[in-house]
Amino acid sequence: MSEDLRDLYQEVILDHGRRPRNKRLLETANHLAHGENPLCGDKLTVFVKVNGQGVIEDVSFQGQGCAISTASASLMTEVMMGKTEAEAAALFASFHALATGAPPPDAAGLEDEMDRLDVLAGVREYPVRVKCATLAWHTLQAALHDQQRVTTE
Amino acid sequence: MSVDHALHRLYPIEQIRSDFPILARPVRGKKLVYLDSTASAMKPRAVIDAESQVYAEEYANIHRGLYYLSERATARYEESRRTVQRFVGAAHAHEIIFTRNTTESINLVAASFGRRFLSAGDEVLISGLEHHSNIVPWQFLVEEKGTVLKVVPVEADGSVSLESFAKALGPRTKMVAVAHVSNVLGTVLPVAEMIQMAHDAGAKILIDGAQSVVHLPVDVATLDCDFYAFSGHKLYGPTGIGVLYGKQELLDAMPPYQGGGDMIATVSFAKSTWAPLPAKFEAGTPAIAQVAGLAAAIDYVQQIGLDRIAVHEHDLLSYATTRLNQLEGLRIVGTAKGKAAVISFVLDYAHPHDIAQILDGCGVAIRAGHHCAQPLMAQFGLPATARASFGLYNQRSEVDALVAAIGKVEEMFKG
Numbered sequence: 140m141s142e143d144l145r146d147l148y149q150e151v152i153l154d155h156g157r158r159p160r161n162k163r164l165l166e167t168a169n170h171l172a173h174g175e176n177p178l179c180g181d182k183l184t185v186f187v188k189v190n191g192q193g194v195i196e197d198v199s200f201q202g203q204g205c206a207i208s209t210a211s212a213s214l215m216t217e218v219m220m221g222k223t224e225a226e227a228a229a230l231f232a233s234f235h236a237l238a239t240g241a242p243p244p245d246a247a248g249l250e251d252e253m254d255r256l257d258v259l260a261g262v263r264e265y266p267v268r269v270k271c272a273t274l275a276w277h278t279l280q281a282a283l284h285d286q287q288r289v290t291t292e
Numbered sequence: 293m294s295v296d297h298a299l300h301r302l303y304p305i306e307q308i309r310s311d312f313p314i315l316a317r318p319v320r321g322k323k324l325v326y327l328d329s330t331a332s333a334m335k336p337r338a339v340i341d342a343e344s345q346v347y348a349e350e351y352a353n354i355h356r357g358l359y360y361l362s363e364r365a366t367a368r369y370e371e372s373r374r375t376v377q378r379f380v381g382a383a384h385a386h387e388i389i390f391t392r393n394t395t396e397s398i399n400l401v402a403a404s405f406g407r408r409f410l411s412a413g414d415e416v417l418i419s420g421l422e423h424h425s426n427i428v429p430w431q432f433l434v435e436e437k438g439t440v441l442k443v444v445p446v447e448a449d450g451s452v453s454l455e456s457f458a459k460a461l462g463p464r465t466k467m468v469a470v471a472h473v474s475n476v477l478g479t480v481l482p483v484a485e486m487i488q489m490a491h492d493a494g495a496k497i498l499i500d501g502a503q504s505v506v507h508l509p510v511d512v513a514t515l516d517c518d519f520y521a522f523s524g525h526k527l528y529g530p531t532g533i534g535v536l537y538g539k540q541e542l543l544d545a546m547p548p549y550q551g552g553g554d555m556i557a558t559v560s561f562a563k564s565t566w567a568p569l570p571a572k573f574e575a576g577t578p579a580i581a582q583v584a585g586l587a588a589a590i591d592y593v594q595q596i597g598l599d600r601i602a603v604h605e606h607d608l609l610s611y612a613t614t615r616l617n618q619l620e621g622l623r624i625v626g627t628a629k630g631k632a633a634v635i636s637f638v639l640d641y642a643h644p645h646d647i648a649q650i651l652d653g654c655g656v657a658i659r660a661g662h663h664c665a666q667p668l669m670a671q672f673g674l675p676a677t678a679r680a681s682f683g684l685y686n687q688r689s690e691v692d693a694l695v696a697a698i699g700k701v702e703e704m705f706k707g
Contacts (some may be wrong), residue, residue: 143320144653148646148704157705179645180662180675203675205643206705271645 147261147268148206151214156206161216165199172286174202174278176270181208185278193224198279205271211259212275218252224283231280238262238272303604308596309685311336322655325693329683330475330503330634331659333528335589342588343530346581353577355554369580372587373570379590380520381511382537386569389536389543390578394502395425397521397536398469400573401498402429404546405467405519409496412438414466417495419457419481420446420671421474424664426500430469440464446671450477450626454485461493468497472504476663476679477626478609478634480504487517496542502526506683507605507632509598512537524582528684529589533582536573543569550575593684601684605633608682612691619698621706625677633682636663639698642705644678650704651678654697656690 165171165186175182183202190196198219200212215234219227226249233246233253240263246253262272309315312334317324326334346368352361354369370385377385391397410416416430420443433439444452444460452470461468468490472483483499490497498519504510505522512520519542524533538546548555548566552575557565566572593601612635616622625636639647644660651658659679662669669675680694 144650147649153704177666178661179643180666180669181645182675205645207646265649268645268649 143261143264147265149258149261151258152206152210155210155213159200159209159213161199161213161220162201162209163199164201165197167197168199170282170285172278172282174274174281176204176208176274178267179205179208179271181205181271181274183208183212183275183278185212185275185282187279187282189224189283195219195222195224195227200275200278204274207259207262207268208271208274211272214256214259215275215279218255219279227279227283231276234259234276235273238269303600305604305685305687309687311338311592312685313337313340315685319655319657320653322653323693325654325656325690325697327656327658327680327682327686327690327694329506329686330526330679330681332525332531333506333683334685335530335585336528336592338592339529339585339588343581343585346584351581354580355571365580369578369583372583375587375590376535379594380505380535380537381513383513384540387537387540387543389538389570389573390583391521391534391536391573392532392579393523393525393534394500394521395534397519397534398426398498398500399429400536400549401469401519401521401538402433404549404573405496405542406430406433406437406439408545408547410437410439410466413440413464415440415442415462415464416467416469417442417444417460417465417490418468419444419452419470421450421452421477421479421665421668422469422471423475423500423502424666425502426469426471427667430467439466443667444470446479446668447628449628450474450479450631451628452479452481454482454489457486458489461489461495463493465490465493465495468495469500470497471500471502472510473501473507473632473634474626474665474668475503475634476636476665476668476677477628478631478636478681479626479628480508480630480632483517484515487515491516503632503634506593508602518542524586524589527586527589528592530579530582530585533579533586535586540569543573548572548575552576554578596684604684605682605686608686608688608691609633609635611688612680612682612694615691615695616698619695619702621702622698625672625674634679635681636677636679638674638677639701639705642701644676646705647678647698647701650701651694651697654693654700656694656697658694 168186170187181204186199188197198216236243262268350364354366376388496518499517501522520537525531555575621640648660
């Protein structure tokens with residue numbers, strides 16, 4: 140197995156791909172959106188419960204996808220738990236930069252979260268897979284902005 | 293004489309492979325194993341040379357040029373049309389229309405035949421395994437003219453039964469458009485019978501031959517189809533060149549598809565009149581060099597012989613099917629009898645995209661996704677499949693490489 144592939148499929152990713160966290164229906168959600176990547180047929184729904192103070196109290200997802208998109212969704216729900224909507228937006232921007240290789244925006248105070256997400260940086264070498272990694276994130280953004288549907292095509 | 297030696301004389305695979313320069317290049321530090329010819333086939337030296345020879349030695353715009361190079365380029369262009377005519381067994385060279393690809397050929401028929409001959413309530417019948425390019429052009433007519441798009445269902449093994457086809461054919465069916473060979477499942481449709489049945493029902497029939505001209509000999513006169521569409525690039529020829537065969541009386545009765553230079557007889561601001569076939573359907577400067585490349589590709593496959601290619605590919609298909617079926621957790625999607633050398637499969641432990649990615653790391657190029665056939669995927673309840681397809685240059689050792697690479701996927705995702 141080549142080193143490049145080991146970079147892409149790190150143990151953490153394989154683990155989250157096999158046993159995704161927070162992959163469940165969230166009945167108390169007050170925001171949700173459906174995301175689709177028509178190219179690979181990946182489909183997922185992201186559920187979010189935001190409280191009166193604008194804090195993400197709970198976030199989950201359901202759906203089908205490849206190991207990269209499932210692991211990314213799983214890791215996303217973990218780092219988003221308890222974040223404010225402003226922090227969620229900052230994490231989205233930082234993650235997008237991480238996945239595409241763009242210059243990272245300021246993510247002061249979110250360094251630990253970005254460290255955790257660094258396992259997904261390998262996708263930037265594979266343009267087609269960037270969409271897999273960012274699907275859940277675009278869908279969460281859409282949910283928070285009360286857009287029902289998003290596609291990464 | 294050993295069996296290997298005898299086989300080699302029947303089908304000199306090493307020699308054939310050496311005709312394709314790209315097969316010698318390594319990919320990601322590995323030997324390239326190219327199993328995606330169904331998406332697009334690699335090009336033999338003869339095709340590359342023919343195309344560049346046009347540019348280097350005999351290039352000018354064709355038709356109406358009153359000088360040597362234009363005459364030479366025109367002669368070669370029209371000679372290539374006759375090569376295509378003989379290849380598909382058309383009665384006349386002017387029944388061969390050069391297009392960009394299969395997609396454009398089908399769009400031409402849908403737009404032109406549809407505009408003239410279809411009206412509200414008329415039915416266009418397709419099968420459930422069609423490529424998007426044989427679905428969407430007909431949907432335009434549903435919106436524009438109120439035609440009805442009907443679909444013959446696909447059986448569980450990926451076949452299309454004549455019983456279902458007969459049931460779907462009706463008095464309002466005016467056009468039937470079906471693939472000869474499925475790009476996803478490899479199913480070969482019983483088009484000879486379907487053509488007869490369509491005609492008996494008073495309908496015209498278009499065959500999407502994108503996947504068939506590469507795998508089996510085609511004769512439109514024997515088939516008696518009304519239209520036959522295919523692409524150059526899947527036939528080891530250049531991109532940007534496709535073919536529409538149409539029966540003369542239909543093409544004559546159809547209005548032009550695009551307006552422009554070359555397709556007119558006279559033009560005035562009040563009214564223009566159309567050139568005779570085939571120019572009527574070839575507006576603008578065509579793909580001059582690519583047409584020469586297509587003719588070279590046809591010469592190339594005919595030199596090997598489509599019958600021999602079919603035997604060779606069938607051997608690969610049965611070998612690959614046997615080897616893949618031995619792998620635990622692997623399921624082949626599409627098991628119709630007599631299928632072409634295309635294998636769609638899924639693994640119960642890895643997503644098709646992850647499969648393709650790991651295989652790529654091993655130098656094995658396959659396709660993963662919906663293969664431009666989303667309705668078919670939906671019917672099989674699959675978001676995507678992995679697909680390995682075989683061309684005239686593939687060999688058994690590449691099937692072994694595929695199987696070994698799937699072993700790597702298992703190692704990573706089952707571990």
